Amino acid sequence: MIVAMQDRASEEQIQYVIDQLVRMGFEVHRSTGALKTVLGGVGSQTDFDTREIEMLAGVQEVHRITSPYRLAGRNFRPEGTIVKFANGLEIGGKNIVVMAGPCSVESREQLFTVSEQIAQAGARVLRGGAFKPRSSPYSFQGLGLEGLKLLREAGDRFNLLVISEVMEISQIELMLPYIDIFQVGARNMQNFNLLRELGKVRKPILLKRGISATFEELLCSAEYVLAGGNYEVILCERGIRTFETYTRNTMDISAIPIIHKLSHLPMTADPSHGTGRRDKVAPMARASVAAGADALLIEVHHQPDKALSDGAQSLYPQQFADLMGEIRMIAPAVGRTIA
Numbered sequence: 101m102i103v104a105m106q107d108r109a110s111e112e113q114i115q116y117v118i119d120q121l122v123r124m125g126f127e128v129h130r131s132t133g134a135l136k137t138v139l140g141g142v143g144s145q146t147d148f149d150t151r152e153i154e155m156l157a158g159v160q161e162v163h164r165i166t167s168p169y170r171l172a173g174r175n176f177r178p179e180g181t182i183v184k185f186a187n188g189l190e191i192g193g194k195n196i197v198v199m200a201g202p203c204s205v206e207s208r209e210q211l212f213t214v215s216e217q218i219a220q221a222g223a224r225v226l227r228g229g230a231f232k233p234r235s236s237p238y239s240f241q242g243l244g245l246e247g248l249k250l251l252r253e254a255g256d257r258f259n260l261l262v263i264s265e266v267m268e269i270s271q272i273e274l275m276l277p278y279i280d281i282f283q284v285g286a287r288n289m290q291n292f293n294l295l296r297e298l299g300k301v302r303k304p305i306l307l308k309r310g311i312s313a314t315f316e317e318l319l320c321s322a323e324y325v326l327a328g329g330n331y332e333v334i335l336c337e338r339g340i341r342t343f344e345t346y347t348r349n350t351m352d353i354s355a356i357p358i359i360h361k362l363s364h365l366p367m368t369a370d371p372s373h374g375t376g377r378r379d380k381v382a383p384m385a386r387a388s389v390a391a392g393a394d395a396l397l398i399e400v401h402h403q404p405d406k407a408l409s410d411g412a413q414s415l416y417p418q419q420f421a422d423l424m425g426e427i428r429m430i431a432p433a434v435g436r437t438i439a
């Protein structure tokens with residue numbers, strides 16, 4: 101931490117700040133100029149609040165130079181993390197992985213129709229919610245266990261891995277036999293008890309950015325899972341809440357290169373929730389590939405007008421197939437291929 105004292109701060113004030121830094125576990129390096137004193141606090145601890153120093157008399161400003169997350173930081177694994185699956189699929193390597201499927205699992209007919217079409221177009225992972233976090237308690241809440249069984253069956257039939265959202269701790273055990281990746285939704289990004297439990301699981305976790313979460317908050321949430329011993333964490337940008345109302349959320353493409361700089365974890369883009377509009381999903385998916393996304397998460401429905409959730413942002417299967425063709429052309433321009 102760097103502490104700049106106010107001009108002409110008294111020796112007593114400076115000494116008090118030094119004592120506090122030492123008490124917090126820092127080794128203190130002092131440099132004194134004609135008017136100003138700057139203190140450098142060096143140490144490996146990450147658990148401190150810079151406001152404790154900011155509020156002291158004579159302090160002008162304080163800068164944190166270490167991040168509050170350690171395991172999620174790029175320095176922990178500079179070469180990057182590749183999440184590997186038993187079938188050979190890898191997320192975070194040279195190949196970009198496309199995950200697609202309906203927002204919610206609605207019926208066998210729906211899931212099998214969509215699964216066959218996305219598999220044919222080149223998706224490698226089937227998405228579908230069995231437990232749905234809905235803004236209204238009166239909206240469709242998901243098929244639960246029946247939905248999980250259908251996902252596994254469709255995944256096995258069309259050679260797709262399966263990702264589905266876990267909303268609470270009690271669902272983890274229930275989901276384990278049926279899914280390959282646990283999705284933690286935007287609304288649960290800071291459900292720390294859930295994240296801690298997922299740290300004990302030996303299956304990959306896809307952690308979505310909260311609707312108003314900073315990158316630091318996202319990475320601190322990933323840290324909960326990593327600190328529990330589960331190193332297979334995949335992050336996901338799914339749009340954030342801004343003042344714009346034209347789109348459902350504002351898709352933050354810059355999150356992709358920024359997370360790649362701050363963290364070694366693979367980064368996914370979800371342009372479906374990121375825009376909330378079917379006509380804007382493909383452009384944002386193409387942009388995400390160009391920006392370096394390691395995976396895409398895309399909602400597809402064969403009858404979106406009849407979908408029980410998120411129909412407006414679900415691609416028709418043909419639109420999805422067209423998008424696959426486009427990203428197959430874009431990926432090589434940025435040194436990637438589609439898995």
Ligand code: PEP
Nearest residue numbers: 203285286287308338373
């Ligand atoms: C979803 O993937 O359908 C979903 C609910 O996503 P999010 O948590 O990003 O809103």
Ligand code: MN
Nearest residue numbers: 203399409410
């Ligand atoms: Mn959805």
